[in-house]
Amino acid sequence: MSSPALDSLLAAQPNWIAGDGSDLAARRSAGLEQLRLQGLPTLRDEDWRYTSLKILEKQRLQPIHQSDVVSNETLESTFLSDLSGPRLVFVDGCLVPELSATQNLPDGVRIGELTDTVTADVSLCAALGSCLPAQGHGFIPLNEAYLGKGACIHIGRNVHLEQPVQLYYINSGTVAGAAVLPRNLLVLEEGAEAVVLERYIGLGDAVSFTDVQTEVCLGANAGLQHYLLQEETQAAFHIGGLYVRQYQDSRLVSHVIHLGGRLVRRDLDVRLCGTGATCELNGLYVGTGRQHIDNHTVVHHEQPQGTSKQLYKGMLDDRSRAVFHGRVVVSEGASKTDAQQNNRNLLLSKFAEVDSKPQLEIYNDDVKCSHGAAVGQLDTDALFYLRSRAIDKALARRILTVAFAREVVEKIPLPALRKHITEQLESSLLRGLH
Amino acid sequence: MLSIKNLYANVGDKPILKGITLQVKAGEVHAIMGPNGSGKSTLANVLAGRDDYRVTAGEITFNGKDLLPLAPEVRACEGIFLAFQYPVEIPGVSNVNMLKASVNAIRRYRGDKELDAIDFLALIKDKARTVEMKQEFLYRSVNEGFSGGEKKRNEILQMAMLEPRLGILDETDSGLDIDALRVVAGGVNALRNPDRAFVLVTHYQRLLDYIQPDFVHVLADGRIIRSGDKSLALELEDKGYGWIEQERSVEARI
């Protein structure tokens, strides 16, 4: 099959200049080589069975890293005003220093553009790429082929950074086929703690493509709260991954919120490679129109006494479609593992679809594992009850839908985010519900 | 106010209501009694607009308007309130939020200004006091984890907030302790006035000790087989429903 998307990305790579660092240049070449060999995933790949890339492949894409088309006022208006703290703002793949805030960081905290930060530190440079799977799908070598843009956050030993670090990726939507391919590297040393928000926003209507891969390394006893807020337009293609390595007693809480995008695929891959590491993965996806939202999670329990707890909930209206594939792999040595997984979906239209696939692979007897998957409709009794209380059908449906999402939203400890998400949820459902 | 004429209704293909005729005038209280499965809740739900029931014949008018084409929410705005026999639990939706949406929907419909948060809270707290409901219940999800009696009390709170013209109480008295029964009866009596009417579906005379009905009807197998004044309820308490059925079959033979 011909793929204008892949062809255009392969063709543009030799002209890609993304800072210096010969080390990165070598990686880019290797990524390009790998991409040529591998190509993009197809429906024949087990992990892509339910997600066709046909509409993406048809696009002619153009990697960009420059921006001056959007005024700072417009950009600032997208910020979460109640949330302060360090911030890096990338517009069309390019860092906008005037809008970013990385001053007055506590000792032991480094936040900066990827290339600058890793080239200045050998150990960070070595960490870069170490969390990615050896044999990932084609979007990983693609991301590697354009390595250089993105953010690096380094939190030193026992440093607790209270304020959330916000990474904004804003697509101006003015360049047709604009492609941004950032890499983020988050390294929390032993005992460090941080809160990191990745937020993806689209402004204009032009087709855009994001291939973002975020690597997270959590040292012993480190704790990370990670948020992914995907709020792009319905003309946006978003392929992204969060690859996490957790050492002894480290803690990860991840919140993934999808409120936009035309075709979205997120991989969340957590490797519990130290004893007693815990992760909690929460997800919420709302589909309207013809959106396709695919979440793949994998938790590798490699050492004893690890716990993982997953709750993903989806609400799908119109002709939207969602995929949830949750894999839990418990290795032979991972005794006393406690793994829970739950995926629940609400279909709001008879044309909406969900494929929910839990997959447990357990090679140890001394474990506690549970999983559940459900697809249902709005409770007609509840709907009638609300309507009998004078609440019209559309509002009653919205109230029940938001109530369904509440369980996930309430797990978010930051009030500013909870408020923002609830508002967005209501307005996106307001658009979709009839 | 409410006029039901020769009403037939099905669930699926199964006929449940088989020719009901009932007139309720403003200011009146009607009690409907009758054996389990006779169609009392079906009638109540048809009045409230539940679309699981298909009306196959007959008509219902409410204050002169044809009720049948109206959506449940419009009927509620027109002043019909159903206290459910089995109130529904709605996780994630708090009582206050639901009632705020309800009250304001009705106010909009009537052309009144919506209540702001402060006025609304003052109102609901006041009503909660009259039904002796603790304030924490207002912030809990609708009926979720409520005991049977608490759910019924919550129905009365909602009725007090919405101030309907026609209150239909479907066994709101069942399973209540004496104090709760007093609250339910108090809720109805507080609203009673010459412009309002009530239909009380009940199995027990004891509710009617607190709320004096003007009429008592016996519904059996989808029909009203006997109507009378409040003494009929006493007679039923004494003799059971078998007595009427027997009398009817005797009449039929003659």
Ligand SMILES: Nc1ncnc2c1ncn2[C@@H]1O[C@H](COP(=O)(O)OP(=O)(O)OP(=O)(O)O)[C@@H](O)[C@H]1O
């Ligand atoms: N959704 C339904 N599906 C099938 N049958 C139904 C349904 N709803 C009601 N019925 C049947 O209709 C009949 C009347 O039910 P209804 O609930 O109106 O009785 P009721 O008089 O309120 O009884 P009770 O005193 O026990 O509350 C019953 O036989 C019941 O099983």
Ligand SMILES: [Mg+2]
């Ligand atoms: Mg009943």
